[in-house]
Amino acid sequence: MKNYLDLIPISAKVHRRQTRMTRWCIIISVFLISAIFGMADMFLQSQKNLAVMTDGAWHVMFRELDEEQMTLLAARPEVKTVTRYAVTNYRLDMGYEISGVQTVLCGFDESFFEIYPGARLLEGSFPKEAGEAIVTESLRDREGLGVGDRVEVTTPDGSLSFEVSGFVEDTSMLLKTDAFGVFMNIDTYMSCFRDVTLKEDIAYYVEFVPHCRIQKAILDICEKLHIPEDMVSENAKLMGSMMQSSDNYILRLYLIAFILAVLVAVSGMMMIWGSMNSNVAQRTEFFGMLRCLGATGKQVRRYVRMEAASWCLKAIPTGLLGSVVMVWGLCRMLQVVTPTWFREMPAWGISWLGLGAGLLIGLMTVLLASRTPARKASQVSPLTAVSGNADTVFAVKKAANTRRMHVETALGLHHAAGSRKNLILLTSSFAFSIILFLGFGIGVDFMKHAIVSLRPDTPDVSIVSGEEAGVISDSLIAALEENPNIKRVFIRDSSKEMQDGTENMVLDIQLQDLSDEVVEEIRSMAGDAYQFSDSRANNRETRAVYFSFALFVYGFLAVVALIASFNIINSISMSVAARMRQYGAMRAIGISVRQLQKMIAAETFAYLAGGLAEGLFLGLPIHYYLYRWAITERWGDMWSLPLGECMVIGAVMIVSALAAMTGPVQRIRGMSVVETIGI
């Protein structure tokens, strides 16, 4: 030993249990903060990914630009690409057909495939030449086309012929409406369809360079190029997930997320704070002894601070590592369950936001939290330490009331409520869990409102009897029902009378085997007489959106429940550890283990009841306002008491409190009185 600070590792060894508890508290707090922020980060990334796949990578779309505006726009430094796009027969009501099947005609620049990674070129190349086109997969399969073949489009004004240069995947919209798609470069398109294209069906998709302040750029562009603001629309999902949205509602969601982030940070801080406080309070005697031996107040402060730093050194990296592993796990789950949609998610992604938040909040809290105990420790008078009264954890000002209750219950309640500061600190940290849980619970409500989940009777494919085809024959229904690849066939009850008096009938089919072959088989069984609708891609999309959202929303709730549970277990354990000598003395005087158990139960009950009351008192109004902002103002649903959430978090807390008592009671049972009180 060269320096008095070398005592730190030695003391850590002697007070192994206490040190371990404090270290665990730091580990778990850092883990929770880092995991929640990391999850939020990954959630935004996944939603951004999903938005790119479903809605495209463009940020803003302009309409009705002239040539000059378009050239000026493309020349701006913050603009990465401008992609021109035009469409005809988008609503399938203009009479463009191939072999009697409604056909959508699009023209766009080659960069369209960059901003729409969801549209994949399967074979061949982009139609660079005039008169060339790429067509959808379903058109290829049904017409038996190859690259270089010609395809004939019937238009209201005669027919047009294109040379096929490649094939592209069907979009979910085309599959659902059972329509074909023919796509060409914008120049070919304009030469053929300029006159029939509606003005609003020509768009200029803009992708900005990374790290651009998009809202500012849009304002500037509109001003300089004299573009009216109603000609601009944002890719809402993408901009929302990039935290760049200007939408009022999404801005409000950011505010809610910010409030929740602050609550998470505060709850982590409170956990570390409480644990450090009790750790130092327990060692008053030790610090008093240091003072006795001649350590100055400053040296004791330095000792406590260095000790805190040494905990950080081990605990913070461990907590951060845990959160990284958890975030990895969630990302893997996303990729395994819905591989096509989250291809772009990094498999071993590291959330710098999460790590930064964990590190910063953890380190700052430990160092700040060590200041109060350091001051307290340096103020311990040598006399207190040696007088035998040093084991009083918190200063007692009033005697317990033993008149109305059994002495063990009275003492237990007094342990909890005797020091108001201790009571407020602990109940508040319990209450925080409830507030957090209710706050994150809004996510579930949001999910239920914003994302339409698949109903149990959602069909994979549907057969619709058209005007000419009449009623679907019983023999077809029977044949479909017997097919082993089909799980279920529903005849939709909502069939309504058509205008011309014929009945419109829908057969909804759920598949056992979702492969293309099975769908083709059904299509050929049904024949050409009926309309066919393939919802598989659409369902996959819905499922991916729902799953990615649910994974994170329930992930957050699970982590918050974990915070609650750990906090309760740790607090009770700390509180008991702090009074172990007192319990030892009581055992010597003749208190039974069962009575001590009752004492701890009373103390736990006081914290729990206080925490529940405080949590609901503060949490319900917060829940009310968050609900109003996130749900009522958007969908109009009125707030109601979140009974489910209250019951879940209440149950988690009660079960944790019960679990929290078993450890300390076991320790008391196995305690050696002689060693504990040092006689």
Add this chain to the structure above:
Amino acid sequence: MEGLGRRIRDVMEIMRVENLCKTYGRGDVKVEALKHVSFTLQKGEFAAVIGESGSGKSTLLNCIGALDEPTSGRILIDGQDLFAMAEEERTIFRRRNIGFIFQSFHLIPELNVEQNMIFPLLLDYKKPDNSQVEEILEVLGLQERRRHLPGQLSGGQQQRVAIGRALITKPKIILADEPTGNLDRRNSQDVMELLTKASRQFQQTILMITHNPNLITGVDRVMQVSDGSVNDLGGNVNEKLS
């Protein structure tokens, strides 16, 4: 005559220690803290156990108080074998029949003087007898301070509360472990006077550990522990008193 004498002795006998052994550790690190210790105490006797530190006197007291379990041997208090009882039963027996006075008091900081004193009764869910409480408070000179918390008392006062706590159940035996160890001379004297008074006034059996030879002048009997064995130095002081 001899039979009657033995019967009287049996009636008067409050504690019997038989062949008590206590060893810690095994093999090379084996320490024999107590070696075949046997003795008895009579009702109302005030005995002192003296010995160097590390001689085994604390171990002896801890075993008698059922805080520590002996390796072999028996301890009978009022005819009941301490270690034949189940844990819970022994705890209840302890709070009813054995009073403790520790060197560092071990009062409960959340209870006031009076509550601390009646704590063993409260643990038994018994209502304390007010006149008895008053009597003890008066003897201890703590009437004025009955509502004070331990933190508001001096060391000497705290030890007096601990004595009161040991007396309140009228236990079969009071075990005092260096009761004056943390006190100055004046307070030490006070505490010794109180213990002697308790022994005389309430016919209270007391076994006290001390390493201070000045304290044993007022006791009935002195035993010396050295190297784990007990040597009875006799009860001449008592004879002088009576």
